[in-house]
Amino acid sequence: MIHLRRYATLVGFGLILLAFALALPDTFLTAQNLINISQQVSMLAVVAFAMTVVMAMGDFDLSVGAMASLAGVVAASLFAAGFSLPAGLLAGLGTGLLGGLFNGLLVARLGILPFVATLGTLTMFSGAAFMVSDGRTIFGDDIPEAFGAFARGGLPVGGLVLPSLSLLALAALLIVWVLLEHTSYGRRLYAIGGNMEAARLAGVPVRRLRASAFAVTGLGAAVAGLMYASRVASANPTQGDGLMLNAIAAVFLGMTMSEESEPRALATLAGVLMLAVLDNGLTQLAVDSYLRQFLVGAIILAAVASSRIGLSKG
Amino acid sequence: MLLSIRGLDKSFGGTPALSDVALDLRAGEVHALMGENGAGKSTLIRVLAGVSPADRMDARLDGAPLVLGSPADAARAGFRFVHQELNIVPTLSVAENIFLGRSLPRRLGAAVDWRRLNRMAGDALGRFGLSHIDPRQKAGRLGTGDRMLMRLASMLVSGDTEPRLFVMDEPTAALTHAESERLFAVIRDLRARGAAILYVSHRLDEVMALADRVTVLRDGRRVLTAAMAETGRAGIIRAMTGRDVTEAHPRRAAPARAGTVCRLEDVSAGRLSGLSFELGTGEILGVAGLENAGQSDLLHLLLGDGGRISGRAEVADAALPRSPSQAWGRGVAFVPRERRREGLMLGRSIVANTVLPHLGRLSVLGLARKRLETDESRRLAQALRLRHRTLAQPVRELSGGNQQKVVLARATLDAPKLLLLDEPTRGVDVGAREDIYATIRSLAAQGTGILLASTDLPELIGLSDRILILRDGRQVGLVATQGLDPEGLLSLIYGEARGAHE
Numbered sequence: 001m002i003h004l005r006r007y008a009t010l011v012g013f014g015l016i017l018l019a020f021a022l023a024l025p026d027t028f029l030t031a032q033n034l035i036n037i038s039q040q041v042s043m044l045a046v047v048a049f050a051m052t053v054v055m056a057m058g059d060f061d062l063s064v065g066a067m068a069s070l071a072g073v074v075a076a077s078l079f080a081a082g083f084s085l086p087a088g089l090l091a092g093l094g095t096g097l098l099g100g101l102f103n104g105l106l107v108a109r110l111g112i113l114p115f116v117a118t119l120g121t122l123t124m125f126s127g128a129a130f131m132v133s134d135g136r137t138i139f140g141d142d143i144p145e146a147f148g149a150f151a152r153g154g155l156p157v158g159g160l161v162l163p164s165l166s167l168l169a170l171a172a173l174l175i176v177w178v179l180l181e182h183t184s185y186g187r188r189l190y191a192i193g194g195n196m197e198a199a200r201l202a203g204v205p206v207r208r209l210r211a212s213a214f215a216v217t218g219l220g221a222a223v224a225g226l227m228y229a230s231r232v233a234s235a236n237p238t239q240g241d242g243l244m245l246n247a248i249a250a251v252f253l254g255m256t257m258s259e260e261s262e263p264r265a266l267a268t269l270a271g272v273l274m275l276a277v278l279d280n281g282l283t284q285l286a287v288d289s290y291l292r293q294f295l296v297g298a299i300i301l302a303a304v305a306s307s308r309i310g311l312s313k314g
Numbered sequence: 315m316l317l318s319i320r321g322l323d324k325s326f327g328g329t330p331a332l333s334d335v336a337l338d339l340r341a342g343e344v345h346a347l348m349g350e351n352g353a354g355k356s357t358l359i360r361v362l363a364g365v366s367p368a369d370r371m372d373a374r375l376d377g378a379p380l381v382l383g384s385p386a387d388a389a390r391a392g393f394r395f396v397h398q399e400l401n402i403v404p405t406l407s408v409a410e411n412i413f414l415g416r417s418l419p420r421r422l423g424a425a426v427d428w429r430r431l432n433r434m435a436g437d438a439l440g441r442f443g444l445s446h447i448d449p450r451q452k453a454g455r456l457g458t459g460d461r462m463l464m465r466l467a468s469m470l471v472s473g474d475t476e477p478r479l480f481v482m483d484e485p486t487a488a489l490t491h492a493e494s495e496r497l498f499a500v501i502r503d504l505r506a507r508g509a510a511i512l513y514v515s516h517r518l519d520e521v522m523a524l525a526d527r528v529t530v531l532r533d534g535r536r537v538l539t540a541a542m543a544e545t546g547r548a549g550i551i552r553a554m555t556g557r558d559v560t561e562a563h564p565r566r567a568a569p570a571r572a573g574t575v576c577r578l579e580d581v582s583a584g585r586l587s588g589l590s591f592e593l594g595t596g597e598i599l600g601v602a603g604l605e606n607a608g609q610s611d612l613l614h615l616l617l618g619d620g621g622r623i624s625g626r627a628e629v630a631d632a633a634l635p636r637s638p639s640q641a642w643g644r645g646v647a648f649v650p651r652e653r654r655r656e657g658l659m660l661g662r663s664i665v666a667n668t669v670l671p672h673l674g675r676l677s678v679l680g681l682a683r684k685r686l687e688t689d690e691s692r693r694l695a696q697a698l699r700l701r702h703r704t705l706a707q708p709v710r711e712l713s714g715g716n717q718q719k720v721v722l723a724r725a726t727l728d729a730p731k732l733l734l735l736d737e738p739t740r741g742v743d744v745g746a747r748e749d750i751y752a753t754i755r756s757l758a759a760q761g762t763g764i765l766l767a768s769t770d771l772p773e774l775i776g777l778s779d780r781i782l783i784l785r786d787g788r789q790v791g792l793v794a795t796q797g798l799d800p801e802g803l804l805s806l807i808y809g810e811a812r813g814a815h816e
Contacts, residue, residue: 184681187670195655198657
């Protein structure tokens with residue numbers, strides 16, 4: 001029964017894949033299309049993996065999308081001001097780390113609910129992104145050639161090219177997976193998620209860990225923001241905004257597949273891929289984009305609801 | 315006779331909790347219900363409340379047969395319950411809380427008539443002489459005592475049935491002396507109106523001053539019902555502790571004191587004061603007192619979770635730890651009082667729960683060594699005779715006693731210097747209890763200094779070398795257990811003089 005619940009989402013995913021494969025026999029299950037999907041989804045994947053880190057503690061970060069936008073415009077503004085590529089990248093990543101740490105201090109030190117704290121910083125980061133960029137898109141000659149070239153490049157394997165962005169997302173997955181599953185740090189985060197007071201009394205430095213986990217998530221959001229900017233060779237103050245809801249949805253989808261409904265790195269990957277495949281398949285089937293949005297939301301709810309039904313009975 | 319119960323049996327999973335219990339309550343009396351922890355008081359209250367119906371019971375209300383199969387039955391019979399944890403809505407006003415769940419007086423059929431509501435609430439409070447509570451203020455701003463009085467006032471106005479019986483479970487546990495006095499006045503008032511009050515408390519002085527009659531339970535049986543005037547303090551204590559349990563706790567040889575693991579000199583912190591004691595290696599120091607007399611506060615203090623102190627404190631050859639994380643790092647281990655709330659991650663595995671404080675030592679460069687974690691957990695599971703299916707199963711699936719063993723396994727994994735135990739056998743069955751005692755003794759034999767807080771007096775006397783006595787957070791005694799019996803210890807806890815609950 002427990003297994004049925006865990007695999008219900010995966011089975012549903014399999015059926016959706018099958019349906020797309022039958023409906024789009026020539027274009028869906030091709031190597032090139034799958035590679036395209038992996039590239040399209042890479043930014044979302046990085047944010048979702050980063051989100052998994054705070055969600056392991058039972059927390060949330062709503063500010064990741066705004067942070068992705070902010071990191072992108074910070075880097076691009078520095079490029080525009082004549083700074084070097086490494087300087088811009090470091091500044092973007094540093095913004096993510098500091099912004100995340102700020103979230104962490106609000107939550108862990110001041111005890112503000114993560115939902116409220118990160119809702120506040122979402123608005124702050126978004127405002128900061130507009131201030132830094134003056135509300136404009138930074139593009140063209142202001143962006144170094146090598147920055148945009150990164151996203152267009154990749155690793156040739158056989159006749160295909162594995163996109164750099166996909167590889168970067170894979171690296172993020174590996175890092176988060178090791179962090180959560182194979183380090184003491186990750187085990188302590190799950191302990192906090194399991195019972196914060198018990199973890200504290202068992203000697204887990206809860207405040208420090210919570211603050212640092214938010215910093216990790218902020219850094220992940222910044223990485224995604226830079227990937228986005230590289231992909232479109234430009235940066236504007238709203239381009240990362242859509243990432244947050246999808247990232248949380250991906251983690252939730254993943255949780256329906258994991259034991260004890262915990263956020264796990266590999267389960268999040270499955271959630272991300274599910275969202276990506278749905279988007280890609282429905283787009284190819286020329287389903288109206290409004291209807292597409294409606295369907296994706298309904299499918300997420302169906303998955304989560306089916307796992308809850310299993311839980312309450314079991 | 316208002317309520318008369320005969321032949322009440324109740325068992326949980328084959329273990330009898332109440333056997334052939336009888337209880338008679340008269341209208342217009344305060345009836346004390348006493349007994350040690352686990353004697354069956356809570357079960358009896360739950361039966362009366364209809365929360366867990368009896369297996370067999372002959373109950374009569376005013377001589378007519380009474381069925382208590384659900385909380386609604388109890389409410390219809392006019393039974394009202396006051397628990398320590400009060401159901402109030404802190405963000406609503408006192409008046410709204412008093413009329414919670416009833417329709418509020420309205421104006422033009424829709425808008426709440428606040429003025430009338432407040433006046434009605436004021437009347438309800440006024441019946442108890444509680445004019446100091448403003449019906450308009452938020453209930454959350456009231457002190458614990460006033461919240462309880464507010465609840466009592468609300469019971470008099472709510473429901474269609476006139477309240478006949480008030481059951482109060484440790485109502486004064488969290489009250490100040492003045493608040494308690496006010497509550498007693500209300501109780502006497504209720505009695506004068508003809509209600510029966512079943513009063514559960516560990517505080518003997520309070521009970522003797524307040525109650526007309528007393529019923530004592532021991533091991534799920536009624537051992538005494540008598541008029542308070544005919545029963546002395548000694549009689550009640552004898553009835554409560556009657557069993558001869560010292561055989562279950564073979565006396566240990568006094569430990570050789572090789573060193574000190576903990577030393578306090580005139581320490582005060584929060585509600586704790588006057589703490590002065592030394593705990594030697596291999597020594598078991600019991601901590602005794604009434605419910606909530608500061609036992610948990612003392613253990614939390616030594617765990618670095620107690621805030622600022624005055625006086626000198628030394629733990630494990632260093633200053634008082636500043637945080638639980640620092641304490642564990644120095645070899646201080648802790649078994650909290652509420653294992654589900656403060657101890658366990660119920661959804662996580664036995665291994666994850668066991669190794670949590672020791673992850674640093676069990677890892678290399680931050681990478682967890684799962685094989686080693688499992689091996690260590692298995693070693694402890696065998697030593698503690700943990701009943702489990704697999705070490706990967708979530709602790710939620712274990713029984714209470716086995717969950718407690720997991721918390722104890724966590725605390726003993728690394729042979730701590732100082733072990734802090736807060737009610738380590740609370741809600742634990744007899745078999746598991748023996749395994750836990752064996753572990754505690756073997757740790758002491760290896761040199762661990764142990765602080766054992768327990769309200770189970772035979773357990774405390776059986777395990778401890780010396781016993782520290784707390785009353786309202788103050789250290790009032792430190793006695794050797796040699797030659798001490800539960801009766802003697804209980805009178806030390808209550809204090810010799812009457813009216814010691816100042």
